[in-house]
Amino acid sequence: MNYKVKEVADLVGISIRTLHHYDEIGLLSPAKITEAGYRLYSEEDLEILQQILFFKELGFSLKKIKEIINSPNFNREEALLQQRKFLQEKQQRLEKMIETLDKTIKYTRGEINMSDREKFEGFDFSKNPYEQEAREKWGDKAVDHANEKLEKLTVEGKKALGNEADEIYKKLAALKDKVSPASPEAQTAIKEWFDYLNINFGNYSLQAFKGLGQMYVADERFTRNIDQYGEGLAEFMCKAMELFADSNSR
């Protein structure tokens, strides 16, 4: 049920260091940690890891992957279907490269002629060709949408005093240098934030709330907006939100 680092590494064919790294950057943290500090990965962790590796195969950066799987409108099945499509496209690219290769072989034998352009058909090392499409699905539009609201709450909210969000931000900004994210004061303020979001925008699950917090630090646009209330506020909130979600679930 619970895998240790080496077991996971051997099972999926990656290095232990890679797992450490993913933990470090918060991309994939093990479900449990023993008293001795050993990482224990659950079956669900494995499934997230699978997702991560599919995206990696497609050339996404870890940062992007993190954004995607933490996106509020990320959907497992949709992602899998999308990845299927991408993998097929990649296969076609490979097919084209093989054709180019075949032509080149004939060319070196002097059997045919080949233009310089033809010599590079199927090649595309420029940019990740899938990113644009993925961005439309999970990235900017969705994020922008959430961000728009947030911007109203931060930038304009600053002017519109008496705004509840503004008050909460200020309260948190004042707390962030004095107490830890785990402190009762911070957790109380974070609960206000949680309730505020649930009243004003759809309903946030604890999981989604935690994900949102991670977005605050993962996505620059959020970070910028939030940090207007004080440098490091985004990070402080992220931690507080995670703690809040973890301690209130189960």
Next chain:
Amino acid sequence: MNYKVKEVADLVGISIRTLHHYDEIGLLSPAKITEAGYRLYSEEDLEILQQILFFKELGFSLKKIKEIINSPNFNREEALLQQRKFLQEKQQRLEKMIETLDKTIKYTRGEINMSDREKFEGFDFSKNPYEQEAREKWGDKAVDHANEKLEKLTVEGKKALGNEADEIYKKLAALKDKVSPASPEAQTAIKEWFDYLNINFGNYSLQAFKGLGQMYVADERFTRNIDQYGEGLAEFMCKAMELFADSNSR
């Protein structure tokens, strides 16, 4: 006829910086440089670049690629055929990943069950799976390392008589003007050489053995050393080694 950096970059789909980088590390330097210092790439340069990118697609490091295409026994057509094979293997890996993906989709829908092992079929992010094979074809550090020792064996071996290597060299030197490299006598002596190398230095594949033979004539230092036992011995051995490798591999 002559392409400037941006033209190459656009044609191939890589960045200008990449070309600069390849020049810096001596992987691909332009055929010409203008007075003003502009890089001008020839058609041949493009073909080398194509080779480089094929290898890159297969996950080889730039260092490895440099070693390969500078290897004395590098052969353009052979490389292309090898790459074709590798690309096809990669395609199959992708195929497997897609199958895994399909299974996973069904699995998330609860239609089927899936073991943790199955969830990662087709994955292999561990090591470059093609490197081993390429290593045998074009040789690598391990071979180079053994070659250093070999050099000592030829130079110093002459003095340390009774040395087995010395005996084999002498036997071959005596044969080279009397029989052909394909003769049973020569092949028997060459087999002794092959066994000797395998006993004394790691294990030589037949491919590596053949490559080593080609090195004897391609690299002056080897030629000089070997030919101390008799003019033309290096060439004789090269042919004998190639025949030995080809007839024993089937």
Next chain:
DNA sequence: ATTGACCATCACGTAACGTGATGCCTTATA
């Protein structure tokens, strides 16, 4: 003669780990 697109060379930055070094944990075996 000037402008704008292109070229060059630093030189520092970054991503995704690799690679020890050092020390605690655990488990099979004597």
Next chain:
DNA sequence: TATAAGGCATCACGTTACGTGATGGTCAAT
């Protein structure tokens, strides 16, 4: 039950393959 081997953890610095400006020369067209 002791002990040794193998696994795990955390630094912390190294590496690969470029990205990203900054700064300044070059060239063809206006």
